[in-house]
Amino acid sequence: MPxxxxxxxxxxxxxLRLARIAGQVIGAFLLATALTLAQAAPAQxxxxxxxxxxAETYRAMNTLRGDANMAMQMHGPNLEQNIEMPITLSIxxxxxxxxxxxxxxxxxxxxxxxxxWVYMPLLNRYMKIPLGQAGxxxxxxxxxxxxxxxxxxxxxxNVKEATxxxxxxxxxxxxxxxxxxxxxxYEPPASDESxxxxxxxxxxxxxxxxxxWVEKTHYLVYRQSSxxxxxxxxxxxxRELKNTLTFTCLTVDEPIPDETFVFKPPEGATEMDPSSFxxxxxxxxxx
Numbered sequence: 505m506p507x508x509x510x511x512x513x514x515x516x517x518x519x520l521r522l523a524r525i526a527g528q529v530i531g532a533f534l535l536a537t538a539l540t541l542a543q544a545a546p547a548q549x550x551x552x553x554x555x556x557x558x559a560e561t562y563r564a565m566n567t568l569r570g571d572a573n574m575a576m577q578m579h580g581p582n583l584e585q586n587i588e589m590p591i592t593l594s595i596x597x598x599x600x601x602x603x604x605x606x607x608x609x610x611x612x613x614x615x616x617x618x619x620x621w622v623y624m625p626l627l628n629r630y631m632k633i634p635l636g637q638a639g640x641x642x643x644x645x646x647x648x649x650x651x652x653x654x655x656x657x658x659x660x661x662n663v664k665e666a667t668x669x670x671x672x673x674x675x676x677x678x679x680x681x682x683x684x685x686x687x688x689x690y691e692p693p694a695s696d697e698s699x700x701x702x703x704x705x706x707x708x709x710x711x712x713x714x715x716x717w718v719e720k721t722h723y724l725v726y727r728q729s730s731x732x733x734x735x736x737x738x739x740x741x742x743r744e745l746k747n748t749l750t751f752t753c754l755t756v757d758e759p760i761p762d763e764t765f766v767f768k769p770p771e772g773a774t775e776m777d778p779s780s781f782x783x784x785x786x787x788x789x790x791x
Contacts, residue, residue: 551666551686554718555659561723562656567760568595571753574605580743595652599635600765614767621767630769631778656725659716662691674717674726677753681726683717690714726751 549557569592576587589607601615612623615635623630666688674681689712712732716725729748769775 548668548671549684551668551688552660552663554668554684554686554723555663555666555688555716557723558716558718558725559657559660562653562659565653566597566757568653569593569755569758569760570751572749572751574750575746575748577746578744581741583743593652594760594764596760596765597653599654601652602764612767614765616765616767621769623767623769623773628770628773629776630773631776633778659688663688664691665689669715671720672717674750676726676751677755682720683726684720686716686718688714688716724754724756726754 572591572593574587574589574591576585578585578587587608589605589609591603591605594602598617599615600617601613603611603613605611605613610625612621612625614621614623618635620633620635621630622633666686668684669687670685672683672685674683712730714731715727715729717727718725727748727750730746732745732747733742734745
C-alpha cells in the first residue's frame with residue numbers, strides 16, 4: 505500500500521494543544537489586567553459620601569498653601585466683566601489667611617484674626633475692615649473667605665442635591681491628579697430670606713450650583729467652580745456670576761510662618777473707606 509504524507513493523529517493534536525494553551529494564557533492575562541485596572545480605578549462613589557470625605561479631610565487640616573488661577577465672569581444689566589488672575593494662598597485652621605493676586609486685579613488680602621486688610625499696590629491704598637463686618641461689604645464675592653477651611657469642612661451640610669457627573673485628570677504639583685467631578689446644589693442660606701433694605705420690593709433671590717474637582721485618593725479639592733444667579737429687589741434681569749478657582753500647586757499641613765498673616769501698610773499708603781469701593785449690604789438684623 506502506498507504511503508501518504510498525511511500527519512498522524514499525534515502530530516495533528518499538537519497545534520490544537522498549543523492553541524488551547526495560548527488561549528488560556530491570553531485569557532488569564534486579560535483577566536489579570538481587568539482585575540488590576542479595577543483595583544487601580546476606584547468605583548464611582550456616592551456624591552454625598554464624597555462630600556463627607558472632603559469635609560473630614562479639611563476638618564482635620566491645620567494649614568493649606570497653594571498657587572492657583574482664579575477666573576471671574578460677571579454678566580447682568582449694565583454689567584459685563586471678565587477677570588483672570590493668578591493667586592497665592594496661605595490659610596491656617598485659626599481662620600488666618602493671606603492671598604496675593606496679580607494680573608487684572610493686583611491685590612493683597614490678609615485676615616490676621618481680628619481685621620481683614622485689603623491692599624491695592626497700583627493705587628497704594630488699603631482698606632481695614634473688622635472681620636465681623638467683612639461680609640457686609642461683599643468680601644466673599646471677590647476674595648477667598650478667611651474661613652476657607654471651615655467652609656470646606658461643611659461641604660456635606662445643607663445639600664439640596666449632589667451628583668457625581670464624571671471624572672477628569674488635572675495637573676498640579678507637576679503631576680497628573682485624577683479627580684471626581686461632583687455637582688452640588690445647596691439649600692438657600694437663611695440670609696436670602698431676610699428682610700429687604702428699606703424701600704426695596706422684597707428680598708434678593710439667589711440660585712446656583714457648585715462643581716468640585718475632588719482628588720480620588722486624598723479628597724483634596726483642586727478646582728471649584730460656582731455659577732450663581734441673583735435678582736435684586738425690583739431688578740428686571742438677573743445678575744450672573746461665575747467664579748472658578750484651579751490649583752496648580754497645593755500643599756497641606758506644612759508650617760506657615762506667623763509673619764505671613766501680618767499686614768503693615770507700606771509707607772505712603774492711604775486708607776480708604778470700604779463703602780466707597782464697594783456697595784454695602786443691609787445691616788444684619790438684631791435680635
